[in-house]
Amino acid sequence: MSRPNRQLRFAIVAVSAVLTLAAFVAPLPAVASAPQARRIEISARQFAYEPATLNVQRGDTITVHLESLDAAHGLAVDGYAVNIQAEPGKSADVTFVADKEGKFKFRCSIACGTLHPFMIGELDVTPNYPFARAIIATLITAIGAVIYFWNRT
Amino acid sequence: MRKELFALTVVFLIFVAFPASLWGYQAWRTNAGDTRVIALTANAPATGGWVPDTIRVNVGERVRLRISSPDVAHGFEVPTLGIRVDEILPGHVEEIEFTATRAGRFPFACTRWCSVDHWRMRGTILVVDPANPNPPLPTFAPPLYQQLKVDIDAMHPTQNTPTQKPSAARGALLGIAIADDLRMKSPSDVFTKLRADAMLRSYTDLQLWDATALAWKRTAGDTALARGQKLYARDCAACHGESGQGDGPAGRNLPGMRAMDATMRKGPADFTDAAQMLGASDVLLQGKLLRGGMGTGMPEWRSLYTDEEMWNVISFLRSFVFDYP
Numbered sequence: 234m235s236r237p238n239r240q241l242r243f244a245i246v247a248v249s250a251v252l253t254l255a256a257f258v259a260p261l262p263a264v265a266s267a268p269q270a271r272r273i274e275i276s277a278r279q280f281a282y283e284p285a286t287l288n289v290q291r292g293d294t295i296t297v298h299l300e301s302l303d304a305a306h307g308l309a310v311d312g313y314a315v316n317i318q319a320e321p322g323k324s325a326d327v328t329f330v331a332d333k334e335g336k337f338k339f340r341c342s343i344a345c346g347t348l349h350p351f352m353i354g355e356l357d358v359t360p361n362y363p364f365a366r367a368i369i370a371t372l373i374t375a376i377g378a379v380i381y382f383w384n385r386t
Numbered sequence: 387m388r389k390e391l392f393a394l395t396v397v398f399l400i401f402v403a404f405p406a407s408l409w410g411y412q413a414w415r416t417n418a419g420d421t422r423v424i425a426l427t428a429n430a431p432a433t434g435g436w437v438p439d440t441i442r443v444n445v446g447e448r449v450r451l452r453i454s455s456p457d458v459a460h461g462f463e464v465p466t467l468g469i470r471v472d473e474i475l476p477g478h479v480e481e482i483e484f485t486a487t488r489a490g491r492f493p494f495a496c497t498r499w500c501s502v503d504h505w506r507m508r509g510t511i512l513v514v515d516p517a518n519p520n521p522p523l524p525t526f527a528p529p530l531y532q533q534l535k536v537d538i539d540a541m542h543p544t545q546n547t548p549t550q551k552p553s554a555a556r557g558a559l560l561g562i563a564i565a566d567d568l569r570m571k572s573p574s575d576v577f578t579k580l581r582a583d584a585m586l587r588s589y590t591d592l593q594l595w596d597a598t599a600l601a602w603k604r605t606a607g608d609t610a611l612a613r614g615q616k617l618y619a620r621d622c623a624a625c626h627g628e629s630g631q632g633d634g635p636a637g638r639n640l641p642g643m644r645a646m647d648a649t650m651r652k653g654p655a656d657f658t659d660a661a662q663m664l665g666a667s668d669v670l671l672q673g674k675l676l677r678g679g680m681g682t683g684m685p686e687w688r689s690l691y692t693d694e695e696m697w698n699v700i701s702f703l704r705s706f707v708f709d710y711p
Contacts, residue, residue, distance in 0.1 A: 236545040276635070279501075302635040304430075304500050305459045320638040323622030344476040345458050346430075 242384055249377025256370040261362060268292035268330075275299050277306035277319065277341070280348035287356045289331045296328045307342030310356055318343050334358045421448045421483065428453060428460040428474050428496065431503040436494075439509035443486055450483045452482030464511060465690050466490075472497070476592055486513040489521060493689040499624050502636060505685040529688075531673030534570065538673035542665035544574035546581070548595040550662075553709040557600030560593055562586065564601040569602030572667040573598050573704075599708035611710065614702025617695060625684070630657035630706035640683035654684070657706040666705060671700045 242247070271293055276283045289295055299308050299319040309316040309327075312333055317325040340350035415423065427437040443449050453462055455474045462480075463470040484572045486492070496507035515521065531538055566576060573595075580586055580594045589597075603611075619628075625637030637654040655674075657663060675696055678686030689697065704710075 300635060301499070304504075305498060319622075322619060322625075322628060322634055324628060328667050343459060347457070 238384070242381060245377060245381050245384065248288075249373055249381075252373045252377075253370045256373060258368050266290055268294065269293040271300060272295070272296045274303055275308065275354075277308070278302040279304060279346050280341070280352040282352070282354040283306075285354040287354070289356070289358055291331055291334045291358050291360065293331050295331055296326060298324060298326050300324045304345050305343050306345050306352070308339055308354075309342040310337055310339040311321070312337045313356075315339075316342050331356070331358045335361055335363045366382065391622050394442060395656050419448075421450050423450045423452060426451050426462075427563070428452045428455040428462065428507075430457050430460075430501040431506040432454035432501060433457065435507045436496075436509040440532045441509070442512045442514060444514055445489050448483065448485050450481055452535060453480045453482070454478070455514050458500045459498055460500050460507070463690075464492050464494040465692060465695070466492045467511070469494075470497070475665065479668070486511070489513050489518070490524070495690055497620060498635065499662070502639075504624075504636075505683075507687075519610075529676050530669045531676070532571075534669060536667070536670050536673060538604040538677070541662075542572065543671065544572070544664035545578055546574070546591060547661050547664070548592055550592065551707065551709045552592065552595035552599035553711075554596070554600040554603040555709070556593070556709045560589070560597050560600075562589070562594070562597040564597065566601075568601060569668045572670070573602065573664040573707075575667070576601065577664075599704075599710075602701075602704050602708060603710050606704070610698045610701045611705065613695070614698035615705075616702070617691075617699050618702050621687075622699070625654040626657060627654070629663060630703070633658035645681065654682075657703050660707045668697070668700050670705065673695055675699065 268290065271289065273284075273287055273295060275287075275297060287295075297308065297315070297317070299306070299317055301319040301321050301324075303321065305318060306319040307316065307318040308327075310329075312335075313329055313331075315327050315350050317327045320327040333360060336357045336359070339354045339356055341349055345352065393469055401701075418492060423441070424441060426441070427434075429435055429437060440450075441451075451462075453471060455472050455476045459476070459477060460474045461470070461472055461710065462474060462482075464484075467484060467486065469484050471588075472480055474480050492513065494509050494511060496504060498504070500507065530536075559600075562579070562580070564576060566579070576598050577591075577594055580589075580597065581591070586594065599705065606614075607704040618626075623634055625634045625640075626632055627634040627637075632654040641652065655662075675691070676686065676688045678684045691699070
């Protein structure tokens with residue numbers, strides 16, 4: 234092991250570590266489209282939501298109107314303070330701002346029968362920066378590792 | 387040897403003493419004092435409904451019901467005894483105590499939409515007087531619509547339909563006094579009578595409708611309207627819709643829908659349809675409530691609603707065609 238080689242390897246590790254970290258914390262440009270107010274009507278039945286996937290932009294103000302077709306159902310979004318319950322004849326509304334980007338599951342929050350635990354939908358808040366950051370960080374780490382081991386041989 | 391004894395003791399504790407103490411505690415709770423404990427399971431109607439669906443108790447006996455649900459949220463109410471539990475959630479046991487002071491049959495029902503057949507979920511509490519176990523069956527006076535020979539299946543369109551929603555607030559500014567007993571008459575009858583009155587010739591049709599709306603609101607009173615709104619939300623809105631248009635989610639695929647007369651509107655009644663609602667008297671609407679839907683899926687409410695509750699709901703129904711502030 235000669236000294237400069239070791240220095241070089243340390244530099245490679247340091248650079249890829251710094252870049253990986255940067256991929257996670259680097260500030261990003263603001264969202265291109267202006268936030269808008271949206272109303273989404275979801276109907277719940279045993280044991281599914283219709284629609285089961287909501288695509289929204291970060292910063293949008295979302296009003297969810299939940300209607301139940303058979304028994305009491307709820308809608309609670311992971312990562313957001315949203316939890317409403319509706320039954321036939323008693324719909325429920327909730328308004329929140331989609332200020333966290335990423336994919337969030339929403340689930341039924343009141344026992345509605347045998348398959349209740351599987352009553353799940355998804356809120357997709359774009360742009361999905363956490364996902365993109367993770368991809369970039371993985372690529373940087375992979376490239377750094379390849380260069381690192383290339384130098385060793 | 388001591389180790390073996392110790393092991394045996396542990397085994398005895400786990401397999402005999404512990405279960406025995408649990409069972410003993412439950413048995414002691416069940417028979418403690420003079421309270422009889424009855425376990426009542428609330429299943430959705432498709433999987434058995436109330437188990438048991440007939441509960442026999444004696445007059446004066448203190449009874450504690452332990453109600454549990456294995457599937458979804460249910461409610462429990464015995465209207466004629468004034469007992470209710472609003473929420474029976476799966477995994478919880480709700481307890482309620484009561485003493486029946488008079489013999490008779492007291493129907494109970496689920497009060498939350500637990501499935502599409504929710505309205506079939508009923509049972510009976512049978513209160514028996516040990517001294518007189520077979521009393522003669524009680525007799526009821528026939529309901530108003532039968533006494534008055536109102537045909538509740540005939541069409542009842544109004545003679546004159548208002549151009550916009552009659553408003554009780556506008557009616558209050560007119561100072562037209564209506565002294566009729568409104569229960570027997572339809573809004574259309576009252577309007578026709580006002581229109582025929584020579585003294586009121588200067589008023590427009592809409593103004594007379596406004597006066598009619600005010601009369602109905604005054605007769606009902608605010609308490610009744612608030613109670614009616616609660617009951618409507620709990621028992622009617624699932625089929626007739628939150629806005630009264632007959633478009634509720636539970637009323638979309640009713641069992642008797644296909645068998646209905648082809649000329650008739652399919653599905654739950656539209657309470658915002660002024661032409662039909664203004665031609666219906668309170669007594670006619672009460673008849674429909676008492677009898678239920680003759681195979682359409684609408685339950686009969688005679689066994690579950692007190693007279694007062696029935697008039698409360700009917701008063702509230704008027705708010706779909708009359709504008710009550």
